[in-house]
Amino acid sequence: MNKKILTTPITDEDLKNIRIGDIIYLNGTLVTCRDVAHRRVVEGGIPLPIDLKGKAIFHAGPIVRETEDKKYEIVSIGPTTSMRMEKFEKQFIEKTGVKLIIGKGGMGKRTEEGCKTYKALHLVFPAGNAVYAATKVERIKDVYWTDLGMPESLWVCEVNEFGPLIVSIDAEGNNLFEQNKAEFNRKKEEQYEYISKQVGFIK
Amino acid sequence: MMDKKQQKEKMIELMSNFISLVSYKLPDDVESKLRELSEEESNQLAKTIYKTMFENQKIAYKLKRPSCQDTGVLQFFVKCGEDFPLIGQLESILRESTYKATKETPLRHNSVETFDEFNTGKNIGSGTPSIFWEVVEGSDKAEIYTYMAGGGCTLPGVATVLMPSEGYEGVVKFVLDRMTSYGINACPPLLVGVGIGTSVETAALNSKLALMRPVGSRNENENAAKLEKLLEDGINAIGLGPQGLKGSKSVMGVNVVNSARHPSTIGVAVNTGCWSHRRGKITFDRNLNYEIHTHKGVKL
Numbered sequence: 001m002n003k004k005i006l007t008t009p010i011t012d013e014d015l016k017n018i019r020i021g022d023i024i025y026l027n028g029t030l031v032t033c034r035d036v037a038h039r040r041v042v043e044g045g046i047p048l049p050i051d052l053k054g055k056a057i058f059h060a061g062p063i064v065r066e067t068e069d070k071k072y073e074i075v076s077i078g079p080t081t082s083m084r085m086e087k088f089e090k091q092f093i094e095k096t097g098v099k100l101i102i103g104k105g106g107m108g109k110r111t112e113e114g115c116k117t118y119k120a121l122h123l124v125f126p127a128g129n130a131v132y133a134a135t136k137v138e139r140i141k142d143v144y145w146t147d148l149g150m151p152e153s154l155w156v157c158e159v160n161e162f163g164p165l166i167v168s169i170d171a172e173g174n175n176l177f178e179q180n181k182a183e184f185n186r187k188k189e190e191q192y193e194y195i196s197k198q199v200g201f202i203k
Numbered sequence: 204m205m206d207k208k209q210q211k212e213k214m215i216e217l218m219s220n221f222i223s224l225v226s227y228k229l230p231d232d233v234e235s236k237l238r239e240l241s242e243e244e245s246n247q248l249a250k251t252i253y254k255t256m257f258e259n260q261k262i263a264y265k266l267k268r269p270s271c272q273d274t275g276v277l278q279f280f281v282k283c284g285e286d287f288p289l290i291g292q293l294e295s296i297l298r299e300s301t302y303k304a305t306k307e308t309p310l311r312h313n314s315v316e317t318f319d320e321f322n323t324g325k326n327i328g329s330g331t332p333s334i335f336w337e338v339v340e341g342s343d344k345a346e347i348y349t350y351m352a353g354g355g356c357t358l359p360g361v362a363t364v365l366m367p368s369e370g371y372e373g374v375v376k377f378v379l380d381r382m383t384s385y386g387i388n389a390c391p392p393l394l395v396g397v398g399i400g401t402s403v404e405t406a407a408l409n410s411k412l413a414l415m416r417p418v419g420s421r422n423e424n425e426n427a428a429k430l431e432k433l434l435e436d437g438i439n440a441i442g443l444g445p446q447g448l449k450g451s452k453s454v455m456g457v458n459v460v461n462s463a464r465h466p467s468t469i470g471v472a473v474n475t476g477c478w479s480h481r482r483g484k485i486t487f488d489r490n491l492n493y494e495i496h497t498h499k500g501v502k503l
Contacts, residue, residue, distance in 0.1 A: 021248065023248070023251065061272065061273070061311065062272055062311075063268075063269060063272050063274070063309055063310065063311045065309060075268050075269070075272075075309060076263075076268055076269045076270070076271065076272035076311075077272050078271055078272045078273070080273065080355065081354070081358060082388075104355065104388065104390070104446075105387060105388030105446075105447060106387070106388065106447075124446060124448070126252045126255045126256065126445070126446050127271075127355065127390050127446065127477075128256065128259070128270070128390050128477060128478060128479035129255050129258075129259035129270075129271075130259070130263075130268075130269065130270060130271045130273075131227075131259055131262045131263040131266060131268045131269070131270055132255060132258055132259035135262065148322075149312060149315075149321075149322035149324065150311065150312050150322075150324075151311055151312065151313070152322075164252075164255060166248065166446075166448060176448070177387065177447065180387075180447070180448070180449055181383065181387070183442075183449075184383045184387070184441050184442070184443065185383050187440060187441045188379050188380075188382070188383050188441050190440075191379060191437035191438075191440055191441065192375060192376055192379055192437075194437065195375050195379075195433045195434065195437050196375050196376070198429070198433060199370070199372060199374070199375060199426075199429075199430055200370065200371070200372070201370070201371050202370050202371070
């Protein structure tokens with residue numbers, strides 16, 4: 001199987017044939033961006049200090065080490081729960097022109113709409129694999145909004161074959177987690193019926 | 204013979220190294236369970252994820268770097284003998300060990316002061332790390348569980364008080380509902396901790412203590428053990444898979460810890476541990492000789 005690699009700047013055309021469940025890898029610019037940064041852009045109307053058009057963001061709070069020559073090095077970096085950004089993500093995509101949103105777990109209806117309307121993807125990097133991910137970051141180019149502390153600063157990373165990234169929402173607005181959830185919930189009801197008959201401990 | 208100050212410094216040094224170890228190496232029970240789950244997995248996407256996980260743990264151990272970037276707010280569950288020489292210093296020892304390990308490993312800064320809303324930048328703050336105590340009569344040992352509770356697997360935590368008419372059937376529903384809503388995003392395969400007690404706080408503490416119990420262990424009470432097995436098989440049958448992206452199984456296990464209840468209430472709580480369940484158990488004797496129970500063959 002060929003490795004599907006996307007390189008920033010990413011265009012609408014690049015995303016056309018990508019579907020939920022596909023695995024892709026990323027080359028280029030990836031910026032960490034999470035709770036407060038989303039709130040600032042959407043609620044505060046504060047423009048980001050970096051142009052995200054055609055680029056990728058990562059819902060992540062890394063551990064970063066300052067090296068002796070006053071540069072930064074990623075020690076560990078991995079995704080955080082994307083759903084926390086659900087409230088803001090559609091408007092965030094609209095305002096910034098970002099193409100890939102990488103995180104953990106699924107996102108909801110508004111992000112689906114955002115991905116469909118403005119042509120973007122939500123992808124999952126298998127969480128907890130932070131050293132593996134760090135080895136795919138070639139260097140930190142810049143850092144902004146350091147007043148937010150280490151996890152929430154905007155770390156601008158240059159990445160090489162960053163992945164595996166599993167497509168959870170595609171540019172048509174299909175949502176892998178929502179589809180799976182329907183199946184999970186059906187099975188859960190079956191299990192509840194089965195288990196609840198066997199736990200009548202109060203007699 | 205060390206004086207108190209020297210003893211304190213030695214214990215801080217050892218605990219700091221132990222915290223670092225827990226950040227980059229999973230306990231033996233978790234490692235072997237993940238291996239078993241990956242071998243049984245048939246879903247291709249899930250297999251790719253397991254492969255990434257094992258590769259990550261290998262590099263993390265080699266580079267001595269936190270295997271997951273979210274090294275959590277540190278929690279300690281302490282069973283301290285009344286005659287352990289540093290019993291009075293233990294809280295400050297654990298606090299200083301956390302700070303030292305944060306600088307040296309390094310760990311992520313995860314303590315945000317509430318209402319003032321600023322990150323202390325030290326990974327310690329008001330009430331963090333959290334320390335839970337049990338004092339043991341007639342003992343001079345200190346048994347310490349350290350746990351890195353990341354945000355992702357802390358999020359599903361929930362507690363409620365059921366009416367007895369809702370019974371253990373209500374407990375089952377409460378646990379299962381949480382798995383398909385929040386559990387998916389908490390980095391399965393999960394270790395699920397279920398606490399049963401009288402009120403929200405007793406149930407909640409029990410549910411976290413349940414996560415300290417080894418994977419594959421069973422509650423001593425026959426009915427509680429039966430509930431563990433039923434829930435484990437039931438949640439597995441839902442097939443959340445690694446990362447909630449579907450797979451053959453969902454959990455590493457379900458552990459129940461219980462205490463007595465008020466006749467009119469059933470307190471129940473759920474806590475989840477992610478696949479990267481970074482828990483360690485170490486016991487110190489009165490001379491600060493230590494034994495590590497969770498990571499066999501490792502020296503500090």
